[in-house]
Amino acid sequence: MSVEASPMDVPISTDRTRRGQPKLRLPKISRSFLLSSLTVALLLAAWTVVTEMGWANELFLPKPQAVWAAFVKTMTKGYQGATLLQHLGASLYRILTAFALACLVGIPLGVLMGVSGNARALLNPLIEFYRPLPPLGLYTLLVMWLGIGESSKLSLLFLAGLPGIVISTIQAVTSVDPVYVRAAQSLGATRRHLLFHVYLPAAGPLILAGMRISLGFTYTVLVAAEIVAASAGIGWMIWDAAKFLLSDVVIMGLIVLGLTGVVLDLTMRGIARLLMPWART
Amino acid sequence: MMNRLIATLVVSTFALAAAARAEDKPAKVTVGYLNLVNAQLVTKHLGLLGKEMPGVDIKYVKVGGGGDMLRAIAGNDVDFGGLGNPPTAIGATRALPIKGILVINLLDYVEAMVVRTDKNITSLKDLKGKTVAAPFGSTTHYLLLQALKDEGVDPASMKILDLAPSDIAAAWLRGDIDAAWFWEPNLDKAVKNGGKILITSGEMTKRGYPTWDIGVVMNAFAEKYPSYVEKFIKAECEGIDFWLKNPEKTAEIIAEELSLPLPDATRMMKGTGMVPCSKQLTEEYLGTSAKKGKFVDTLISTADFLVKQERLPKLLPRADFEAFLQPAYLEKVIGR
Numbered sequence: 304m305s306v307e308a309s310p311m312d313v314p315i316s317t318d319r320t321r322r323g324q325p326k327l328r329l330p331k332i333s334r335s336f337l338l339s340s341l342t343v344a345l346l347l348a349a350w351t352v353v354t355e356m357g358w359a360n361e362l363f364l365p366k367p368q369a370v371w372a373a374f375v376k377t378m379t380k381g382y383q384g385a386t387l388l389q390h391l392g393a394s395l396y397r398i399l400t401a402f403a404l405a406c407l408v409g410i411p412l413g414v415l416m417g418v419s420g421n422a423r424a425l426l427n428p429l430i431e432f433y434r435p436l437p438p439l440g441l442y443t444l445l446v447m448w449l450g451i452g453e454s455s456k457l458s459l460l461f462l463a464g465l466p467g468i469v470i471s472t473i474q475a476v477t478s479v480d481p482v483y484v485r486a487a488q489s490l491g492a493t494r495r496h497l498l499f500h501v502y503l504p505a506a507g508p509l510i511l512a513g514m515r516i517s518l519g520f521t522y523t524v525l526v527a528a529e530i531v532a533a534s535a536g537i538g539w540m541i542w543d544a545a546k547f548l549l550s551d552v553v554i555m556g557l558i559v560l561g562l563t564g565v566v567l568d569l570t571m572r573g574i575a576r577l578l579m580p581w582a583r584t
Numbered sequence: 585m586m587n588r589l590i591a592t593l594v595v596s597t598f599a600l601a602a603a604a605r606a607e608d609k610p611a612k613v614t615v616g617y618l619n620l621v622n623a624q625l626v627t628k629h630l631g632l633l634g635k636e637m638p639g640v641d642i643k644y645v646k647v648g649g650g651g652d653m654l655r656a657i658a659g660n661d662v663d664f665g666g667l668g669n670p671p672t673a674i675g676a677t678r679a680l681p682i683k684g685i686l687v688i689n690l691l692d693y694v695e696a697m698v699v700r701t702d703k704n705i706t707s708l709k710d711l712k713g714k715t716v717a718a719p720f721g722s723t724t725h726y727l728l729l730q731a732l733k734d735e736g737v738d739p740a741s742m743k744i745l746d747l748a749p750s751d752i753a754a755a756w757l758r759g760d761i762d763a764a765w766f767w768e769p770n771l772d773k774a775v776k777n778g779g780k781i782l783i784t785s786g787e788m789t790k791r792g793y794p795t796w797d798i799g800v801v802m803n804a805f806a807e808k809y810p811s812y813v814e815k816f817i818k819a820e821c822e823g824i825d826f827w828l829k830n831p832e833k834t835a836e837i838i839a840e841e842l843s844l845p846l847p848d849a850t851r852m853m854k855g856t857g858m859v860p861c862s863k864q865l866t867e868e869y870l871g872t873s874a875k876k877g878k879f880v881d882t883l884i885s886t887a888d889f890l891v892k893q894e895r896l897p898k899l900l901p902r903a904d905f906e907a908f909l910q911p912a913y914l915e916k917v918i919g920r
Contacts, residue, residue, distance in 0.1 A: 546651035
């Protein structure tokens with residue numbers, strides 16, 4: 304959580320850079336960075352004090368050194384046949400594949416539902432129904448239908464990511480200022496022109512925001528997806544270590560998951576800024 | 585702030601202690617029982633625990649396997665539980681606040697490795713390149729790795745998946761896995777659907793790798809209500825005696841508890857070894873408080889194996905495993 308605080312201010316400072324005040328950027332970042340570091344440092348200090356004083360059972364809250372040692376060991380020697388990077392790779396492959404699929408399906412679907420009221424009426428019940436379903440409940444059915452392999456895991460992650468994209472794309476498309484549309488039409492724009500030169504650029508920023516939320520949702524379902532019959536992945540590693548009460552590995556895995564999540568989110572923002580410099584993400 | 589917190593803690597601890605002394609009777613007892621075939625089902629079915637503990641609210645919680653039971657214990661969700669020797673070794677090494685008090689059952693062919701008949705698997709070596717499932721952290725996962733090691737088969741040459749017993753049965757029916765080492769009542773579903781038994785846990789016992797389940801009690805409960813630990817043991821012993829004396833009726837009870845046809849229940853029953861409580865204090869099993877039995881050796885060799893598998897950080901000295909086994913309660917029940 305605390306780590307996430309620092310990038311929050313980044314977009315604002317980028318705006319400033321564009322307005323030609325690059326010098327302002329540095330102090331701005333370091334101030335928020337300092338404050339964020341303070342939170343992290345305080346948390347670490349509290350953790351150290353609690354464990355060093357023996358206030359916490361080491362079985363449940365191991366010392367920071369132990370977690371660091373688990374990290375080093377998993378990086379170099381691995382955990383149950385795969386190194387940390389391999390576990391991370393397996394998880395990222397699942398997340399990114401499922402997320403890409405969710406975008407490929409969700410964005411066109413959202414545009415369609417945003418432009419056409421009929422399509423929205425037809426498809427809304429489906430999306431609204433399964434969106435609030437808890438992922439584990441859904442997962443038991445997916446495993447029965449699709450088996451214990453990759454396909455059920457990817458489907459679960461895909462289904463977790465899809466509604467966020469669809470709903471925000473619908474919102475994005477419906478909130479496009481009609482003046483833009485009429486202006487383009489009066490200049491003789493075809494439907495195709497309207498889609499690619501009016502709707503998508505105008506709706507783009509909101510769609511991207513939806514993609515970020517959806518990536519977050521996909522991420523939160525990861526451990527659930529890797530509980531059944533996985534043999535690699537960060538989520539699986541956490542689950543497996545819990546069975547053997549290796550809480551140092553569990554906590555290390557959670558920290559890695561958290562940090563990776565932040566990096567993924569930052570990457571999404573970077574891409575957004577690159578693709579749509581007109582948007583304030 | 586800190587002072588007030590400590591004061592509150594102290595006061596509430598005294599209040600709790602006073603309440604315990606005044607009543608000396610738990611309001612509720614939660615028994616976590618493993619989903620397998622043993623006399624705990626008889627005890628539960630006949631309500632023997634309720635007869636021993638009148639006025640106590642007794643709650644039974646079914647737990648899928650050892651890994652889940654460890655989590656339930658670590659989360660303080662049960663008062664009594666049952667664990668196979670690998671999870672017991674894990675719990676003892678990680679200093680979970682539990683003690684082993686009773687032999688629940690020995691594992692014979694109630695646990696076995698089933699292989700798909702059409703895959704031509706006649707030995708463990710044929711498992712290379714196949715998909716094999718076992719509930720990780722359980723007795724069968726331990727035996728699978730142990731058996732592979734004995735035959736010189738590299739576990740990395742196959743895909744070993746972690747699945748709960750019920751998930752194994754489902755995955756088997758779908759054709760997702762080629763072999764699995766797990767236990768009844770789910771094992772039978774695989775055998776009946778194109779499977780045959782390759783090796784049983786009983787055969788592994790003969791090879792020097794015995795597996796069993798042991799009854800455990802939470803330390804806090806045992807300290808507060810020692811007499812209720814004895815009551816628990818007494819009820820379970822009655823269940824074991826009933827099992828040994830009335831096999832037909834026991835099979836009926838198991839058939840009903842697990843919704844199975846009677847012949848299946850009878851066969852599964854025979855695949856489970858029951859040790860009468862009077863014999864549990866011998867050298868072969870728990871031993872006595874003065875001289876602990878062979879279960880200590882099994883725990884040590886299991887823990888040693890898990891350390892080599894990097895599932896446990898270090899092997900504890902023998903004294904720690906001896907301290908884990910507490911035949912004292914059973915000794916009182918038997919009257920020694």
